[in-house]
Every structure is written in C-alpha cells, then in structure tokens.
Amino acid sequence: MRGRITTHVLDTAKGRPGAGMKVEFSVLEGKDWKPLKTVTTNKDGRTDQPLLEGEMLKAGTYQLLFHVGEYFGEKAFLDLVPIRFGIADASVHYHVPLLCSPWGYTTYRGS
Numbered sequence: 001m002r003g004r005i006t007t008h009v010l011d012t013a014k015g016r017p018g019a020g021m022k023v024e025f026s027v028l029e030g031k032d033w034k035p036l037k038t039v040t041t042n043k044d045g046r047t048d049q050p051l052l053e054g055e056m057l058k059a060g061t062y063q064l065l066f067h068v069g070e071y072f073g074e075k076a077f078l079d080l081v082p083i084r085f086g087i088a089d090a091s092v093h094y095h096v097p098l099l100c101s102p103w104g105y106t107t108y109r110g111s
Helices: 068-075
Strands: 004-006 009-011 022-029 032-040 060-067 080-087 093-095 098-100 105-107
Touching: 060 068, 060 098, 068 080, 080 098
Parallel strands: 004 093, 009 098
Antiparallel strands: 022 032, 022 060, 060 080, 098 105
16 A cells, blocks of 8 residues: 545535535645645545655655635635655555635545
8 A cells, every 4th residue: 555645625614515615735844834836626625636645755744734714715714734744654545634614624534
C-alpha cells in the first residue's frame, strides 16, 4: 500500500460538502514551514488528487491551512484554520477532514 495524505471539507452549517475552499499544505523543515501546494476543494469538498503520496511522503510534521473565512464570507467568525499533524508511518493513509461552520470546527483522523 502506498502512503498518502488526503483531506476533505464538510460545511456543517449548510449540511453539504465544502466546495471551493482554498487549502494550503506545508511541511515543517527545521523551524520553518515549507509550502508544498495550494489546492481548492472540488464539488464533493475533496481534493482531486492526494496532497502527497508514495515516495514523496516522509515521516514528519505537516500542516493544512483552511481558508474558512474566505469560504463563508461576511458571516464568518473564523478566518484561517490550521491543522498540524504528525506522520509516523509513511506507508499508510492519513485522511484529515475538516468539519466547519462560520463559528467553529472539528477534525479527526479519518480513513
């Protein structure tokens, strides 16, 4: 099995996928965050491709930065939601979803 990192967004205020949300993906190198890519979620609230996979995926600390304020617009209380997580075994799938509304969010390690 190839290791990979995936994500998706669920808009809990509207009860549907968070389509069109900008997500920045970075890796921690030393004391600095190195940007890897910026993506926008598709109509299902997912990215079209894994964020990182195979030999490119290494053990380390990663960050997803979700632009929820831009997504929700004027009614948003939240602006940017960072989720930092560690990868210990680069051979497995790490799915990191964001469930959000204009006023709060939660996450978990999915499958």
